[in-house]
Amino acid sequence: MSRFESNKPDDPGARRLIAAFLSPKGILGLALALLLALASGVWASPQQVAPRQTVPTRTPTEAPQPTATSTPTRTPVRNTPAPIVPTDTPIAATPLATETPDASPQNTDTPYPADTPRQVGEATRLPPLETTPVSDGLLYVLLQDKETLARFVPPTPTPSPTPTPLPAQLPTELSGKIAFQSNYLGRTRLFLVDPDGGNLALLVASWVYDVAVAQDRLSPDGRYYVKQGQGNNGIDLFVGPVGGGEAKRLTFVGQGKAWDWAWAPDGRHIAFTSNQEGDDDIFVVQIWTPDDPLPRTTKLTVDGSWESDKHPSYSPDGSQIVFYSNRSGRDQLWIMNADGSNPRQLLALDGDCWNPVWLK
16 A cells, blocks of 8 residues: 555545535636635735624614624725826925914913914014123123112212202392303303402302393383394394283384393383494383384494494482493493493403393
8 A cells, every 4th residue: 555545535425515615616716716705805815804893683673774894895905006197287386384382281382373373493583682781802891890880770860959049139248240141261251340340250150140141031010021023124122021911112223133132120111232323332212101112212332333332230219320431442441421422441341241231
């Protein structure tokens, strides 16, 4: 007996079964079974086989319900790339993803404004630092080094003091003196002098001069003022009440102008400077009353065509007038009578003198 013959089954039933499989009908049946298995998806790899699902038993009265866990028919997927179809539509750029604030209660960070989303991975922007200017290679300055520290830390500005109102009256010991401006000591300063030219002094209280000038600009009772205004062809003087009302014309200078006025103590005479005749001269206008002036003007200074006489001011009793003139070759102080007579030079300083005012 050969080796093959010894392995044949002796059971007649087994022989018949083998013969049935090897017959044409058996081979055909086996092929059909394999095809059915492939068609139903049973023939698959172990990783693709879905778990067996239990189908519930339906009663005859129940409507058929879709089974959510039914196994779908698996179609093999091929990794074939989709063809690229050219198109004229521009492709929109895909924006970067933005952070979504955490809605949980633990998130207490202040969100960014809605109109300026912060990009993922964007560094936090810090405000620019205030830098101190570096000079001469300095890295720091000790606080006790006041001189160098002042280059980097400006001093606190000192608030301006509140102006002190000027007193309405001058000190009695100054009454009768003459205040004026001069460059006698090199720069413009205020000085005092007696009417006879003696006791020349430096005036350190400038408010004295300011008060004296303001007094000359108003009537002695303080009720009326004088101002400049447009005349027919020039700049004239007008008088009016301080409290308001119509200003009346005082002068008629023609083509020139009038300025530097000063009230006399009697309240009826006003001396002023005018160039209506070409050079600067001193005039006086006499008024009936400030409300009804009926003005009458008289020229007080008479000199050559080149001299200049300006800035008159009455003495406390109204009998004299101080002014400044260049008739000596430079600006100096002069005094004359109220009617213009007896003009005389008061001082002869090595410097110019101007804008005198008689203290009252």
